[in-house]
Amino acid sequence: MIGKLISFSLRNRMIVLLIAAGMFGWGLYSVTTSKVDAIPDLSENQVIVFTEWMGRSPQIIEDQVTYPLVTNLQGMPKVKYVRGVSMFGMSFIYIIFDDQTDIYWARARVLERLNYANRLLPEGAIPTLGPDGTGVGHILWYTLDAQGMDLGEQRAVQDWYVKFALQNVPGVSEIASFGGFQKQYQITIDPNKLTYFNLSVPQVMAAVRANNNESGGRKFEMSDIGYIIKTTGYLQSLEEIESIPIVTQNTIPVSVRDIATVQMTGESRLGIFDLNGEGEAVGGIVVMRYGENAEEVIRNVKTKMEEVAKGLPKGVKFNIVYDRSGLINESVNSVKTTLIEEMLVASAIVFLFLFHWRSALIIIIQLPLSIAIGFILLNAFGITSNIMSLTGIALSVGVIVDDAIVMVENAYRHLADAQLEEERHGE
Known part of the structure; x- marks a missing residue:
């Protein structure tokens, strides 16, 4: 031959x-x-379901969130096995599919099952799918070099400007933010004053939730001009939260300031991000979408960073701490x-x-x-x-x-x- x-x-x-x-x-x-x-992608073909139910113990998460989800996500076609992990306030479900299964077909089937499983979960526990990335999808890490700007402001710039801009780059699955403080309004209730006015915590929560709303009216015409009536009720300052009435006792309204202290603070953190021992930093992780070209995605992200840098506050710039393109x-x-x-x-x-x-x-x-x-x-x-x-x-x-x-x-x-x-x- x-x-x-x-x-x-x-x-x-x-x-x-x-x-x-x-x-x-x-x-x-x-x-x-x-x-x-x-590096080669040797990770399993998996879909991650993440559920957050803050303030609950791991055992409660296991019984009321993880177990119902695991039992309902089993039995899907081309599934090898289902894993569940419960921790404080969070539940992770890992659905492992056959290696030849299309990842987006698998995500669609998981969403179908979640539509049914949602009714079995307690109020406030909403499962969501993780990013369509792999275990080796972290291709770029960056921080914000912002001298003179506090960590809360840096995190706000990252979450509300940088993150949304970089997520539009083709091939990017997610921009995971880390570090800093996520700003929030915090109402600290005085239990003695709460008892004095004969109120409960659910009453305070219901009053704040009801007053942080916007409702629409109707349209009417006057002098050949159409007007749209609506009410603007979204809370925008500490003073507005303090002025929210809870109940009326003897014709006198009891407001939030009478039983609590309102302040701007950061969300509770489980850790910090330290950069080279020089202090805390704020940044993000670029997660590549499944099956994309890592070199091309990194190049496009860097190009987008140059455009985004033009809109950053004065003195703020990007600092790349991990870049796989060198390797x-x-x-x-x-x-x-x-x-x-x-x-x-x-x-x-x-x-x-x-x-x-x-x-x-x-x-x-x-x-x-x-x-x-x-x-x-x-x-x-x-x-x-x-x-x-x-x-x-x-x-x-x-x-x-x-x-x-x-x-x-x-x-x-x-x-x-x-x-x-x-x-x-x-x-």
């Missing part, structure tokens, strides 16, 4: 050259379109350097030992052609160009060189022996 293939190739050299040129061109196209990342570029450059070095060394050795430039040319052509075909196969099987796959290509270059040298030297020796035999017969 091999002999027939060699014989066919020798008789049809132009066809072989055209096929080789076509494969090389296809390989170059595969190199430019190959998805590049630093990606080093991996790609390593393969390029290895290829060029081995092509030059192998060609030089063949030329020095055989003094035959055509034999050296065969090796120079064979190496890039083999690597180009390798990238065709990587794209065909959906494998990214990462450290492991590129290292495999770099190692295989040595095998290809050895094989080329042995085959070329063997062919050269047989041709030389045949030529010597002809000369002997001619004499």
Whole structure:
């Protein structure tokens, strides 16, 4: 079989050259379109369901949130197993699907089940899907370098300006904010005053909730002009919260300021983010969407950061603390350097030992052609160009060189022996 293939190739050299040129061109196209990342994605094909019910113990979360969700999410098609984790105020459900399952089909099926499971959960516990990213999707970390700005203001800039802008970058699944303080209005109730006015905490909560609302009226026309009537009731300051009436006792309204203290503060934190031991910092994590090109997403995020930086407050700028593109570029450059070095060394050795430039040319052509075909196969099987796959290509270059040298030297020796035999017969 091999002999027939060699014989066919020798008789049809132009066809072989055209096929080789076509494969090389296809390989170059595969190199430019190959998805590049630093590390391979070995994580499981999973969908995460996150439920927050603050203030409840892990046992209550397990009994009233995690257990109902786990039992209802089991039995879906292409599901391998379902895991549940309960902690203080939070529940995580991990639905592991078969490796070949489309991730967005899986998320759609989970949403269908959640529509039914919602009725089994207590009021205030609303399950949501996690981002459509993988375990290696954290491709970029950044902080805000804002001298003279407190942590609450930095977190507000991150949550209400930077986060929304960067989430629009193609390939970005989520911008996860960290650090700082999330500002909130806090009402601290005095229990003695609450008892004095014969009130309860639910009454105070109901009064605040009812007064933080906006209701619409109707449209009427006057003098050929249409007017829309509505009431503006959203709370916008501490004074407005303090003035909210709770009940009326003896024609005198009891307001929030009579039984509580209202202040602007930060949400309770379970930890802090410290940068290089220099103090707390505020920033975000760029989570890449499933199946995207990490190098391209990072490049687009950096370009978007340059646009976003123009709208930041004076003195505020981005500080990138983790960037995977450096490792990606080093991996790609390593393969390029290895290829060029081995092509030059192998060609030089063949030329020095055989003094035959055509034999050296065969090796120079064979190496890039083999690597180009390798990238065709990587794209065909959906494998990214990462450290492991590129290292495999770099190692295989040595095998290809050895094989080329042995085959070329063997062919050269047989041709030389045949030529010597002809000369002997001619004499």
